[in-house]
Amino acid sequence: MRLTTRGRYAVTAMLDLALNIEKSPVALSEIADRQGISQSYLEQLFSKLRKRGLVDGTRGPGGGYKLGRSAKLISVGDVISAVNEPVDATQCGGQKNCRGEHPCLTHDLWQELSLQIQTFLSSVTLQQLTDKESKNSGAKAPLTSLTPIHMQVNSAIKTSIF
Amino acid sequence: MRLTTRGRYAVTAMLDLALNIEKSPVALSEIADRQGISQSYLEQLFSKLRKRGLVDGTRGPGGGYKLGRSAKLISVGDVISAVNEPVDATQCGGQKNCRGEHPCLTHDLWQELSLQIQTFLSSVTLQQLTDKESKNSGAKAPLTSLTPIHMQVNSAIKTSIF
DNA sequence: TTATAACCAAGTATTTTAGTCAAGAATAGA
DNA sequence: TCTATTCTTGACTAAAATACTTGGTTATAA
Numbered sequence: 001m002r003l004t005t006r007g008r009y010a011v012t013a014m015l016d017l018a019l020n021i022e023k024s025p026v027a028l029s030e031i032a033d034r035q036g037i038s039q040s041y042l043e044q045l046f047s048k049l050r051k052r053g054l055v056d057g058t059r060g061p062g063g064g065y066k067l068g069r070s071a072k073l074i075s076v077g078d079v080i081s082a083v084n085e086p087v088d089a090t091q092c093g094g095q096k097n098c099r100g101e102h103p104c105l106t107h108d109l110w111q112e113l114s115l116q117i118q119t120f121l122s123s124v125t126l127q128q129l130t131d132k133e134s135k136n137s138g139a140k141a142p143l144t145s146l147t148p149i150h151m152q153v154n155s156a157i158k159t160s161i162f
Numbered sequence: 163m164r165l166t167t168r169g170r171y172a173v174t175a176m177l178d179l180a181l182n183i184e185k186s187p188v189a190l191s192e193i194a195d196r197q198g199i200s201q202s203y204l205e206q207l208f209s210k211l212r213k214r215g216l217v218d219g220t221r222g223p224g225g226g227y228k229l230g231r232s233a234k235l236i237s238v239g240d241v242i243s244a245v246n247e248p249v250d251a252t253q254c255g256g257q258k259n260c261r262g263e264h265p266c267l268t269h270d271l272w273q274e275l276s277l278q279i280q281t282f283l284s285s286v287t288l289q290q291l292t293d294k295e296s297k298n299s300g301a302k303a304p305l306t307s308l309t310p311i312h313m314q315v316n317s318a319i320k321t322s323i324f
Numbered sequence: 325t326t327a328t329a330a331c332c333a334a335g336t337a338t339t340t341t342a343g344t345c346a347a348g349a350a351t352a353g354a
Numbered sequence: 355t356c357t358a359t360t361c362t363t364g365a366c367t368a369a370a371a372t373a374c375t376t377g378g379t380t381a382t383a384a
Binding site: 001002003004005008011012015016019034035076087105106107109110112113116117120121124129130132 | 163164165166167170173174177178181196197238249267268269271272274275278279282283286291292294
């Protein structure tokens with residue numbers, strides 16, 4: 001699981017799509033304009049998103065992109081992993097040249113952590129993010145207002161997993 | 163919050179340090195050897211880790227690095243953010259050129275998500291990872307055996323936050 | 325038929341990553 | 355004191371990923 005500005009672009013664009021669901025399909029030029037991302041770069045990202053079935057494109061005038069399935073069923077993890085090449089993680093493939101004591105062990109630990117991050121990102125959907133927005137749009141409360149709850153639950157994870 | 167192989171190197175090296183706590187300080191050459199990372203590259207990473215107080219270095223023969231504080235008090239988030247440059251995230255700094263409808267909104271949503279990831283990574287300590295190892299070292303159970311529990315808790319987050 | 329917009333492929337500039345090289349400073353042990 | 359060891363620092367380079375450009379082609383609504 002890699003996490004760079006590339007993934008941010010993809011998630012941002014998908015959120016833009018989810019927020020403009022009523023006027024779908026949405027043209028890439030609009031997204032590029034709104035989010036300040038190069039259109040051709042977006043095209044490349046959307047090519048990968050399309051191959052994963054995360055978006056559907058319709059050509060011609062009035063065409064554009066819409067979500068491939070309900071925002072409820074698209075996770076942030078889906079989007080991020082769609083635009084990133086898979087990474088191999090360990091340099092020793094299986095468990096070949098591990099003569100030392102803790103070499104491959106640390107790799108396993110990293111892999112475990114990586115899996116946890118992946119699981120976490122797969123548990124957050126686009127719908128949840130946009131819902132949170134509409135909840136706060138009336139009130140002036142910051143988006144981060146729910147964070148304390150999150151931290152509570154997170155510490156629950158902490159004690160129950162380890 | 164960025165997550166690349168650079169962060170993996172740093173976390174891996176810190177785990178190596180935590181696992182070899184009994185023979186500390188540990189020389190960089192050993193870590194480089196065990197983990198298959200260039201020593202000079204590790205030197206650069208450890209320079210940043212040292213500036214954050216995550217490691218202490220002692221020179222001379224028999225010298226090396228040891229954890230700057232208890233493994234209980236060092237989170238994966240600490241390590242990863244130490245070796246990465248902070249990223250600005252939005253292209254419109256404050257909220258200047260946001261004339262469209264949902265432009266900065268998506269940025270806020272991303273920032274919120276980013277915060278959640280950060281919080282998650284800050285809730286996992288080196289100690290927890292190494293503890294998990296020693297628990298499983300006797301039995302042949304894979305490290306991922308606890309994942310289902312994690313997923314359960316994660317879905318608990320899902321329903322309670324959103 | 326024409327304008328629109330998805331699709332596609334190749335190439336380029338920039339940035340980041342990963343690594344090398346070379347030197348210096350502290351220190352344990354001979 | 356001398357020496358080997360190891361951290362510490364800086365500059366420089368190669369490779370990879372990222373972000374973007376250019377120039378097309380296809381499909382389709384009007």
